[in-house]
Amino acid sequence: MSRATPSKxxxxxxxxxxxxxxxxxxFSQLEPDASIPARLLREGTAWLLLAVVVGYALRIEKLPATSLGLCPFSWKQTQLPGLAAGIALTLFAGAAVYIAQTVFHLEADNHLISMLAGMPWWMLVLLSLxxxxxxEILFRGYLLDRLTRLSGRRWIGIVGSIALFTAMHFGGWQAGQLILVALAGTLFTALYLWKRNIMICVIAHFTVDLIAALAITANAQS
Incomplete structure (x- = not known):
């Protein structure tokens, strides 16, 4: 039996x-307190928000998990494509950053570099996770679908979710770097629309962020 479409x-x-x-x-990310307990607390609030939104989708909207892009998990169909996409996007992002810095003279975000350089490796893993x-679940899985349902137009869901993803990175990011964030959001959105499996995007996003964070930290400490 198909589930009823929730009201607007x-x-x-x-x-x-x-x-x-x-x-x-x-907004909480703008706090200057860089202590590990404070960061862990903030990370916990993000996971709580995810649980609330997923619970709302399943229990209140009464929509299936597939409306969030959640599909059965398998090594062949999820992990391998996610890792491959993550590595490919990392190489692409590296090339984009190189071009931005050498051709367009985009300056590195020293605040971000110093913040990451002061973290232990396990914290970088937690941040990337x-x-x-x-x-991915909130912007690609939830907001893209719900904005499409509200507007009745897929392109509004796509553009809206990418715009919101970019906007959430305003704090501490320079204008030029936000272009790279928007580009990343566009690529992750294209990957989701292609595969229709949010976990592939999750693994790809985790891979990109972790490799970038470790590279930035290693370069800053060398």
Whole structure:
């Protein structure tokens, strides 16, 4: 039996929860306190937001897990494509950053570099895991679909989710670097629309962020 489509006010409330929750988390990232306990607490709030939105989708909107892009997990269909996409996107991102710095003279984000350089490796893993799971499921899995349902137009869902993903990175990022964020959001969105499996995007996003964070840290400490 197919499930009834939730009303637009119900979807709108879910979208508001996801956007406001992400905005509050992004704002908390601006706090100067760089202590590990404070960062762990902030990371925990992001996972809590993810649990609330997923629970809302399944229990309140009563939509299937596939409406979030959640599919059966398998090594062949999920992990391998995700890793391959992550490595390919990392190489592409590296080339994009190189061009941005050498051709367009985009300056490195010293604040971001110093923040990452002061973290232990396991914290970088946790940050990358959170970015992969929370950002992909909320922006690609939830918001893209719900904005499409609200507007009745797929392109609005696509553009809206990419714009919101970029906006959530405003704090501490320079204008030129936000272009790279928007480009990354566009590539992850294209990957999701191609494979229709959010876990592939999660693994790819985690791979990109972790490799970048480790590379930045190693370069800063050398």
């Amino acid at each position: 006010p119900l979807i709108l409330l879910g979208v508001a929860i996801a956007i406001i929750g992400n905005a509050l988390f992004a 959170r970015a992969g799971f929370v950002e």
